[in-house]
Amino acid sequence: MDNTIYTESFQDKFLQTTEDFYRSKQFPAIDSNNKLLEYLKLVAEYFDYEINQAKVYLPEQKLTLTTLIVLLETIFFPTDIFNIIVGRLQLLVSDENKHQELAVLFEPIRQLTKLKNELLKLIETHVYQKAIESITDDLINNPLFYIETIVNIHGKYQKLIQETFVGDQHFVASFDKGYAKFVNQNPVSKTTGITMTLAEILARYCDTLLRKGSKAVKNDDWNEKLDNIIIIFSYLNDKDVFMKFYQKMLRKRLIDQLSVSESYEETLISEFKNKCGYEYTSKLEQMIKDIRLSEDLTNEYRTYQENTHENETRKIYSNNFLEENNFFSVVVLTSNSWLFSHPSDIILPIEFKTVYDNFTTFYLSKHSGRKLTLLHQYSKGELQINFTTKKYRLQVSTYQMLILLLFNQELIWTVEQIQDKTQIRSELLFEILLGLLKSKLLISDDPLTLNSRIKLAQNFISDKTRLNLNLPSKPNEQKDQSHLVKAAVDERQMVIQAALVRIMKKERTLKHSLLIQQVIQQLTSNFKPDISLIKKYIEILIEKEYFQRDSNDKDTLHYLA
Template sequence: MTQSDRRFNLNDAWMKISEGLKRTYQFQELSPSHYMDLYCHVLNYCIYTTPQARRANVHDIANIGGGELYDKLKKYLKSYLEKICKKGLKLQEEDLLRFYATNWENYRFSSKITNGFCHYLNRSWVRREDDSGRRDVYGIFTMAIKTWKSVIFEQFHEQVTKVCLQLIESQRQNEIINTLLISRVIQSYIEIGFAENSSVFNNIHQITSPSSAEVSFLKETEQFYHEPAAMFDISHSEYLKKVVKLFDEEIHRIQSYLRSSTLKELSKMFENVFIQDKLENIYVEAKELLRTDKYLDFVLLFKMVISVQKATTELRNIFEDHVHQMCVDAIERINNDAINNPKLYVETILEIYTNHLKLAHEAVHSEKDLKIALDKTCYKFINNDAVTKAAGNTRKTAELLARYCDVLLRKGSKIQEKTDLEEKFNQIMVIFNYVENKDTFQIFYREMLARRLVSQLSTSDDYEESMISKLEQECDFEYILKLRQMLRDSRDSKSLNNQYRTYHERNQLDNIVDCSVMVLNSNSWSFSTSSELIIPVELKTTLDNFTKFYTQQRSGGKLTWLHQHSHGDVQTLYTNPRYTLNVSTYQMAVLLLFNKSSHWIVEKMQDETQIQVNLFLQILCGLLKNKLLKCVEINDDDLKENDIKMNYHIEIDDDFKSKKIKINLNLPLKLSKKKDIEDSHRTIDEDHRKDIQAAIVRTMEVRQTLKYKLLIQEVIQQLSSHFKPEIPVIQECIEILIEKEYLERQPNEKDILRCLA
């Protein structure tokens, strides 16, 4: 091919390319076949380079086809934009913005298409030029954007920016403006800023620097708020609301037509204008707002300083101190009553917690900060308040919380009638999370669950299961294993009683007593062995029959009767009307003596029943007080156990009268109740020591040698999820293990322990 033929072909190709450019930028239809023709023309233009130029490896654009086409494209776009520019010279205000935005979007779209059919030019010549070190050559789309900047942007951007800021100013004055129009303009600024700093093939999403419009927006915003900031009065809640509202409005503007990255700069600007110089005043006012219960104003204040780390930290500390003091004051006010009133104690804490948690939620963005402060406060005061100090140990909180659960889950609770128990359970778990001695809670909860199940006073098996499930979620399966077994025993006992009735009918057993028996797994229930009792003859046949049945059902099973937890009904046959008395097994044994004789001496009664003396006197005293029995030697209504002598005469009171036909005499015995509480605390102390010793042994078996202080730290860390071990107790356990030769001190380093196990 001759040089003139080549030139002719290239001119012909350019004519077709320029015709395609015209159709593209005038938004005329461009079919897929026409698009591919343009792609081929660009390809042909690029590859028809003289052999001499290729061998010389020169960069003279005039002698290389790609360079010629690149130059022609650039001139075409510049000429096209200059014509557009003339059309907008006389436009003003929104008309100018609309002109700029519309032409930008059309031009950008068309340039994307042009970049597509010039793909080969980008891939071959443009990339080769960039690899050779040239920095004045760009991909076709980037080149098109730069051309827009040099022709249109440079001509109009100051005027366009000014109009945008005027519209924003109008919006601040509560006028309605076209925010979409501003957003379209800002998007062009952002993309132009990207093109200005880009290399050949940068991705537009990498742009991070602010556009000129964003810089101007921030500058104008700062100037706009200088005057209201000078009038700033932190003590007026209406002004706080206004400041927060202004900031929210500016955030909305950024979301409407600027980039989210501008928000950081806006926050800094608001911080400088409204906050930094007034921090001390803000702290003073925050304390006053909390002191006067103006919680919503405190939330507004928190929102206002949310971007200032120093301020939010200080306000969180102020909030934490305030809540702690409120809790301390509230518990001190009820201290005398709360130590024996779990409902008062727990609900006082819950009320304070709920109110301040609501405050934390209302703070929205600062919710996490205030929730952290609330958590720290609750953990601190719940385990060390006036009640725990009065009780002399930190376990009191766990005990009262367990007793509150018992109040909720026991039949006849007035709380059940007024509230949703599931919601109450959730509230209990809130406090439970802050309790250090979770093992103490478990021990008391287990004992009270046992009493509810044995006395058939549980409000519902479903509620019992629900509460246990919540405990399992917070702790682990092992924590609730015995509780679940107790519920299972209760359910299984119902089935076992049905089987016994069938067995009774099939074998035609002659029982004068209708009984229901609960069979409990001794590994799960915390009941101690009952005091000695000679079973009355009226009960013996029934108990023997059930024992025989159970032995046949459960080979190898052994029953131990827990008389202190048994009860039943007896009827008075000597009165008119006849009364039904609900009594404990011990009370029943005493009353049934009068089937043998109507007169007894105290000593003989105790000998016949073999009930432990102190317990027997307490039972007898109760029956005398209730006028079922009488003693000729006693006339004092204020009777005490010590007033009863072993030689006194006791007889049935034939004149017994009561307004109730069914009378409950099965009330907790003081001696038994006191013993249970003492046993519980003794069990807790013993279990703690066992757990501490086990943790020490586990740690030392792994470490073999360890410093004394580090061992104490590791033990505390291991056991803190169940209880917080006291350092003196840990030290005592270490000494015990040294005496037992599990551990020894290093001869030359007394602060280092070595494992001997």
């Protein structure tokens, strides 16, 4: 059918007749909720009738149907009436005691696209604003309370969607959009001024639950806590940043034997894998595997040590440096699965070097061709104080151990001499010495310089018999946090470029816009890629001659083998 003839002969007359018919009718005023409901029900009936008639008798005329809907909206929702209705809906949405009234009005509204779209916006805004208002400073500074508060917010508004809007998928999507905007807006503590990312807060929440001694989880509510984690994880945009924090905290739990349950660790990793795929969790799984293998390796080494190096072992025991058959445990880690910083060179004390050399000989006899690097910055040990009447045990880092063992030789050292004997870099040495001075185990009369004399506090006394001196400094923690975020963001460059090459290698030829769309689809499970970055790396790959623009269509790209 000729569209011009159809429009002039039928459509224009049909629409005019429809408009005249409804303009001539009388409609109830909307000065109360009951009247509003009556009006909306009547309008919904008219919409339903007209749309169904058009679909039956004009099935091929999509434009007529669209024009008809616009006409009906103009008739029944002129600007003044539309604003009154939206204002009424806004009041009902914001007053949570009136959501039952909203549920009644929703029945006709769900058939009225223009009003339904407006209500969707109101719900999205309401969820976001109410959630923001519920966050206080004390929550921001407590990952446990923060995550459980925002999980409760999720449950509350999810219930609203189910009960008020009968689980309508458009309203589920609107709720998800408002909630995702809220949780991914990094909260800022008003008291400290520190901005915390959701990725870090969620990782700390996981760490709190999975550490030994945590009172935050009991056997009977682990599944509930697991659900909390996965709910928030599902909304998290920066899953790659979260993984950096999670991997760092898992490293500490595993190396320091602080994990409350291997089963809990594996269950959570499995949930992450279900959400993001094998590659996302492969390093975590290797970390767990490394720890298991290391336990067996330590037991094998102890047997080897007893049978082969009995004299050295007895000598070490006699010096009270290490104790019993459990004096040494080792964790051998796969280098590409753990977040390490490269260790600086230090001079190991003879007490420790003997054990390290023995283990190296043992390990390389089993695994020829491998290389062992001592990660002393992650190692720790225990020392016993023998110069006091009361016996004390000290939990120390390797660096602290190096310094304290020097006092077996002399009771006074200058800072410069300590540095010469240990080769600990200057900045780190001063930080460690300040911590030991604060513990009162070492003393110095001077402000700390290279020439300062450090003395052993021979009259040392403490109420505790076991002292943990191996505590991280807050400035270093904050520096490490920013480093982890930067590392994740930097990795995105390679991930985006790899995705671009992978897609183009498969498709060979693709429109620029479709390439961007496919990259976003592939990467959204880990992070939300920035479109400007994708465009930037497309240009870089064109310059590197991975891609080429079509000579006749600049929007089409070809992959160059």
